[in-house]
Amino acid sequence: MKRITRKEDLTSLLLQYKQEGKRIGLVPTMGALHQGHLSLVQQSLKYTDVTVASIFVNPTQFNNKTDLLKYPKPIAEDIAKLEQAGCHILFHPEVDEMYPEVDEPWEYEVGELDLLLEGEFRPGHYKGVTQIVYKLFKTAIPDVAFFGQKDYQQFLVIKKMVNDLHLPIQLKSCDIIREADGLAMSSRNIHLNPEERLAALSLSKALLFIKDNYNLLSIDELKQQANKFFTGSNLLNLEYLRICNPDNLYDLQEKGPAIALIACFVGTTRLIDNMMLA
Structure with a gap:
């Protein structure tokens, strides 16, 4: 696996591959890799000729500086996992490489x-x-970029940006990878102590309840019953539990295609999860 830290070096190499007719796959990550990330690498290896994984903890997407500082960065372990997975290229830049002092302001508006x-x-x-x-x-310059469904709203945002800016990139959303007990794999899970780890199962249990009862209960009843998974524990602080239209994330008004989404603090660790319902 090639390791590259400079943008121009990566672009130059990938342009050579493109001239040879090879398709480029990109798996953007912030590191602390788990099997969910590696499943994206596996998808890229399946659908493209050259797989690039990026590891970059992006400071501009953290509105909580404490969250940024404590974000795990086990780079040696990440490199070993990518090599074992068969990744071709790791792009691992420093902050000043991605955000030079002289940088154009980012004016794109995400919208609703x-x-x-x-x-x-x-x-x-x-x-x-x-x-x-x-x-x-x-x-x-990827032909295809791979993202996990766990960050479903992020995928919709990136899809909108690609369409708005007319970028010639195909996006693939890949299934959530879960632990055997149902917890969605996340780089943040490392911060959970054993008691919090057990409490965190409330997220997947609530989502599974909604999915199993989607055709039996009303939308309000589903949310009322699912909220009960988060009561009675001082470790859980639910931020939202919503049932939404999967195309725009508006609250669902009547039964049809739907996705349930949750964000919850477990102790001091904020976790998100979601599940397609129909």
Whole structure:
């Protein structure tokens, strides 16, 4: 696996591959890799000729500086996992490489998706996400970019940006990878102590309840019953539990295609999860 830290070096190499007719796949990550990330690498290896994984903890998408400082950065372990997975290229730049002192301001407006759910609770988050993803797209010039469904709203935001800016990139959303007990894999899970780890199962249990009862209960009843998974524990602080239209994340008004989404603090660790319902 090649390790590259400079943008121009990566672009130059990938342009050579493109001239040979090879398709480029990009897996953008912030590191602390788990099987969910590696499943994206596996998808890229399946659908493209050259797989690039990026590891960059992007400061502009953190509205909580404490969250940024404590974000895990086990780079040696990440490199070993990518090599074992068969990844071809790791792009691992420093902050000043992606954000030089002389840098054009990022003026893209996310729109309504920036006001809902994650946008409501993490103002400015998606401005930072679109900024870094655009930079990675321009640098890695991928034909296909792979994202996990766990960050479903992020995928919709990036899809909108690709359409708005007419970027010639195919996006693939890949299934959530879960632990055997149902907990969605996340880089943040490392911060959970054993008691919090057990309490965190409330997220997947609530989502599974909604899915199993989607055709039996009303939307209000589903939310009322699912909220009960988060009562009675001082470890859980639910931010939102919503049942939404999967195309725009508006609250669902009548039964049809739907997605349930949750954000919850477990102790001091904020986790998100979601599940398609129909």
